[in-house]
Amino acid sequence: MNRPVRVSVVLLSLAALAGCTSTARPRAGSLASAGGAATRVAADSVREAAASVDRYVEAQLLLAPLTGRPDPAEETLATLRKVRSVLAARGDAMSELGAAYAGLDALAAFDAADQVERGVNDLAGAVSAYREALGRPAAAPVPAFGLSKGLGAFAGARHAARLKKASAAIRESLERFVALLRTEREVHASLRRALVEGQGTAARAFAALGLARPGTLLAPHAAAFGLAWDEKEYDGALALLRKEPSITGRPGANREDDLRAALDRVLEHRVARRVDLEGALVDETLAGLEALVLAHRSFEAKQETDLAAVHGHVAAVRALLDEYRAAAGK
Amino acid sequence: MARTKSNHERLLATVEATYRLAERSFDALHSAAKGPEEKERVRELYGAARDAYWKAVLACLEDQSGVVAAIHDELKAKNRELKRSLETLRDLASTLALLRDAVRLAAALVTLAAA
Numbered sequence: 001m002n003r004p005v006r007v008s009v010v011l012l013s014l015a016a017l018a019g020c021t022s023t024a025r026p027r028a029g030s031l032a033s034a035g036g037a038a039t040r041v042a043a044d045s046v047r048e049a050a051a052s053v054d055r056y057v058e059a060q061l062l063l064a065p066l067t068g069r070p071d072p073a074e075e076t077l078a079t080l081r082k083v084r085s086v087l088a089a090r091g092d093a094m095s096e097l098g099a100a101y102a103g104l105d106a107l108a109a110f111d112a113a114d115q116v117e118r119g120v121n122d123l124a125g126a127v128s129a130y131r132e133a134l135g136r137p138a139a140a141p142v143p144a145f146g147l148s149k150g151l152g153a154f155a156g157a158r159h160a161a162r163l164k165k166a167s168a169a170i171r172e173s174l175e176r177f178v179a180l181l182r183t184e185r186e187v188h189a190s191l192r193r194a195l196v197e198g199q200g201t202a203a204r205a206f207a208a209l210g211l212a213r214p215g216t217l218l219a220p221h222a223a224a225f226g227l228a229w230d231e232k233e234y235d236g237a238l239a240l241l242r243k244e245p246s247i248t249g250r251p252g253a254n255r256e257d258d259l260r261a262a263l264d265r266v267l268e269h270r271v272a273r274r275v276d277l278e279g280a281l282v283d284e285t286l287a288g289l290e291a292l293v294l295a296h297r298s299f300e301a302k303q304e305t306d307l308a309a310v311h312g313h314v315a316a317v318r319a320l321l322d323e324y325r326a327a328a329g330k
Numbered sequence: 331m332a333r334t335k336s337n338h339e340r341l342l343a344t345v346e347a348t349y350r351l352a353e354r355s356f357d358a359l360h361s362a363a364k365g366p367e368e369k370e371r372v373r374e375l376y377g378a379a380r381d382a383y384w385k386a387v388l389a390c391l392e393d394q395s396g397v398v399a400a401i402h403d404e405l406k407a408k409n410r411e412l413k414r415s416l417e418t419l420r421d422l423a424s425t426l427a428l429l430r431d432a433v434r435l436a437a438a439l440v441t442l443a444a445a
Binding site for chain 1: 336338339342343346349350353354356357360369372373374376377380381383384385387388
């Protein structure tokens with residue numbers, strides 16, 4: 001009488017364990033995929049800012065003789081080098097986060113532990129380095145992460161337990177990273193605005209001096225209604241415009257001056273738009289990473305992953321980056 | 331999720347506003363300035379606004395003291411006044427005096443708040 005009951009219990013337990021791993025694997029895979037996507041767009045956003053520091057410094061050096069602005073003081077250049085190193089450390093942490101998600105994906109697909117162990121340990125190191133670059137006191141060292149082979153008696157359950165443990169390890173580093181990003185949110189948005197403003201001033205100075213050809217800026221306006229921008233005609237057209245008096249009636253000004261004034265207004269608009277986008281990019285990137293933390297928690301508690309919020313923020317950051325690049329004429 | 335601004339963020343935003351006003355108005359002020367001395371003054375004020383901003387970015391600004399809070403309020407008011415003055419640029423001397431006051435306040439704020 002007892003024996004069939006025992007057999008049923010054992011079979012039910014095995015079925016439950018099988019079910020446990022059958023949901024854990026694809027969901028961990030989805031979490032890894034969403035994490036990888038969120039990390040890629042966040043890294044793109046950080047790379048834009050890091051590259052902006054060098055462009056800003058060069059813009060300041062170019063603006064000095066062209067516009068009369070003074071060269072930046074040595075102390076300011078030192079600060080900018082420090083800013084660049086902070087952004088580089090932030091970019092490194094993003095890269096390591098991406099590597100940790102690739103490791104989680106490999107663990108979900110093949111139960112391969114090496115990659116995720118390396119990814120989690122490198123991520124913890126990169127987040128600590130970012131904290132150090134920000135000048136914060138060092139946090140308690142994070143113990144080295146490793147996946148024991150003895151977690152769970154059955155292969156399926158063991159695999160599910162390893163996925164949960166890896167998710168928790170990635171999440172803990174992600175939480176530390178997000179906390180640092182959150183405290184730096186306003187500062188980061190502010191310095192990105194200043195970097196864009198400085199570069200925009202340089203672009204406007206070049207255009208005012210006639211050193212920048214406006215073809216790429218004007219071509220889309222012509223192409224939008226089926227016209228082709230002809231770069232070869234530009235110099236001839238400018239020569240004609242130079243002979244025409246300005247539409248403003250300003251003494252001594254000609255139509256070429258009018259064109260330059262119009263281009264300056266478009267550039268001013270683009271700079272203002274990019275300045276606005278900086279804050280939105282920082283907010284969306286942070287919100288995407290925060291949504292990712294919640295997705296990890298849900299996976300670890302219930303093996304469920306509602307990734308809609310993560311995907312929504314990733315799409316928003318992509319759209320902002322596209323608009324940002326469009327405003328930069330990229 | 332709404333986030334409240336920390337002391338550093340609020341103070342930095344005000345110093346940034348001064349730098350941005352100096353940046354956006356530099357060409358107009360420089361071309362309106364008469365003679366090398368006045369142009370040099372515009373250059374110095376612009377450079378000081380820029381240096382104060384970048385110093386503020388990496389500093390940890392706190393407005394725990396009443397002096398810092400008072401300077402901060404004064405700088406915010408001066409930025410508003412400067413912005414209005416730059417919109418018309420009717421009186422260059424008074425605009426430059428406003429910019430000078432704003433830049434001095436920004437520099438003092440960064441020095442005292444970071445102490």
